[in-house]
């Protein structure tokens with residue numbers, strides 16, 4: 504029965520599906536103040552093989568958070584991806600999570616927070632410099648009703664390319680020229696240290712160069728923050744070192760509601776939430792990253808707090824439950840109401 508229905512659906516000519524395009528495009532931009540078909544972002548008009556625009560809104564007390572998807576990288580299976588697990592163990596973990604085993608799927612999702620009358624972006628995605636399958640952040644951001652010209656604050660969790668390249672395109676063009684940009688003091692101190700850049704091993708040189716490409720022209724205007732401080736309305740910075748020296752997570756609080764933006768405390772949850780002791784090749788200090796991961800996952804599990812990860816499957820939002828020697832990421836239940 505289901506097979507024949509599938510066959511039937513597949514037989515519908517592409518043109519028939521396309522005929523619903525314009526109506527779909529309009530209903531996909533409920534946040535736009537003045538919908539204008541001529542300026543509608545490309546992502547609002549899905550091709551037959553694309554999803555609807557990748558944004559997901561939810562409330563944290565008085566705060567409104569929107570998860571904005573930048574895409575999905577089918578990373579070829581890399582035997583060195585997890586330093587302290589064999590490729591077979593990694594494959595087994597992916598299989599257990601019903602993921603493909605010839606690639607490791609890496610999703611990218613940022614958070615936009617409306618708080619105290621301000622629009623605050625936490626991490627900016629890959630811009631136009633990411634791997635294949637990424638680069639849809641701006642289209643999704645606009646489809647969600649936002650405008651880069653009216654972003655008040657941009658908070659950067661750490662300065663890896665997939666979190667900062669959305670600040671400046673490959674040709675040097677800035678995308679948020681009027682926003683205040685904030686980075687943790689230890690992260691800034693580490694990457695902007697010219698002596699460290701000169702002595703960096705080959706594998707880190709590219710990142711040191713990219714940090715200078717993105718922040719060089721605006722270095723004097725970048726504001727720095729420290730651990731435990733409320734850095735924007737309702738947003739508290741929490742030091743989460745290991746992935747990078749000054750990597751940070753953020754706790755959004757309003758009344759009794761809370762969500763923990765875990766940044767890259769874990770890469771894909773099927774690997775690093777399920778196996779918190781695993782060290783990703785991107786974790787600069789692997790054992791410190793494991794310590795931080797366990798601490799924040801323990802906190803989320805104990806408080807039954809909502810969490811958002813940068814590299815979890817969209818909308819990258821859910822809860823943490825303890826399970827054996829590790830944890831399970833339990834995705835949030837989607838709701839049509841915000």
Ligand SMILES: [Zn+2]
Pocket residue numbers: 663665666767813814
């Ligand atoms: Zn990342």
